[in-house]
Amino acid sequence: MSWRETLGVTSSTEPPYTHNSQNTQKPAETGNCADSADSAYRDSKEETSKLLEALADACRGLDITPAEVKEALAAEDIEDWRKGAISVDTLAAFARALVQRRVMDQGKRPGHYTEQATCKHCGPIWLWFSGEVLGCPWCWNRVADKPIPRPSSVHCGDCIHFERIQSPHRHPHLGHCAKGEPEAIAGLWDTDRRYCERFLPRPQQTNNDQPRPARAETKM
Numbered sequence: 001m002s003w004r005e006t007l008g009v010t011s012s013t014e015p016p017y018t019h020n021s022q023n024t025q026k027p028a029e030t031g032n033c034a035d036s037a038d039s040a041y042r043d044s045k046e047e048t049s050k051l052l053e054a055l056a057d058a059c060r061g062l063d064i065t066p067a068e069v070k071e072a073l074a075a076e077d078i079e080d081w082r083k084g085a086i087s088v089d090t091l092a093a094f095a096r097a098l099v100q101r102r103v104m105d106q107g108k109r110p111g112h113y114t115e116q117a118t119c120k121h122c123g124p125i126w127l128w129f130s131g132e133v134l135g136c137p138w139c140w141n142r143v144a145d146k147p148i149p150r151p152s153s154v155h156c157g158d159c160i161h162f163e164r165i166q167s168p169h170r171h172p173h174l175g176h177c178a179k180g181e182p183e184a185i186a187g188l189w190d191t192d193r194r195y196c197e198r199f200l201p202r203p204q205q206t207n208n209d210q211p212r213p214a215r216a217e218t219k220m
């Protein structure tokens with residue numbers, strides 16, 4: 001994931017940041033190949049050390065090291081930094097986003113996600129605002145098959161992992177969890193409410209098993 005994806009940035013609007021602008025105008029060096037290779041190596045070491053210095057500022061007060069942030073930067077991110085297209089503020093925002101991402105990867109809610117919302121693909125989620133969304137930061141968890149903490153309970157019957165018992169005949173209510181979540185010997189009752197970090201909503205148009213109640217209005 002590049003810094004743009006992590007921060008949700010689609011195009012750069014930042015002015016060039018001239019932390020190392022002296023390097024951008026550096027004239028081509030002359031000399032033999034060994035000298036050039038040696039000089040390139042020194043430049044690269046110097047540049048890495050400058051980047052780590054900038055990242056040390058960006059990581060101040062955060063539970064992440066400059067080396068870990070550097071590791072998360074894509075080659076094109078580092079190239080952007082080299083060209084002065086990424087400011088210290090952006091690096092700091094990237095470092096904060098990485099820390100937050102780690103928390104979320106563990107299925108934990110970031111402290112400022114205090115509102116209940118609904119993602120079309122993830123179901124009930126915690127966000128920093130309430131309402132309905134077509135995609136959300138928890139979608140990364142969904143795609144990576146990681147748990148999503150829930151602000152409310154759900155019905156198994158509304159979940160894509162609910163497999164209704166079909167034999168010897170289709171049961172009107174009982175089914176099993178394809179994700180192996182704990183269930184009674186007889187199975188899960190589709191209308192029972194439960195807290196589940198593995199719940200994923202069935203696409204509405206294919207959920208014909210039960211009549212659905214009218215959806216409550218929520219603000220955006």
Ligand code: SF4
Pocket residue numbers: 154155156157159160161162163176177178179180181182188196197198199200
């Ligand atoms: S994942 Fe959770 S909500 Fe979905 S069927 Fe299994 S137990 Fe029920």
Ligand SMILES: [Zn+2]
Pocket residue numbers: 119120121122123134135136137138139142
């Ligand atoms: Zn989502």
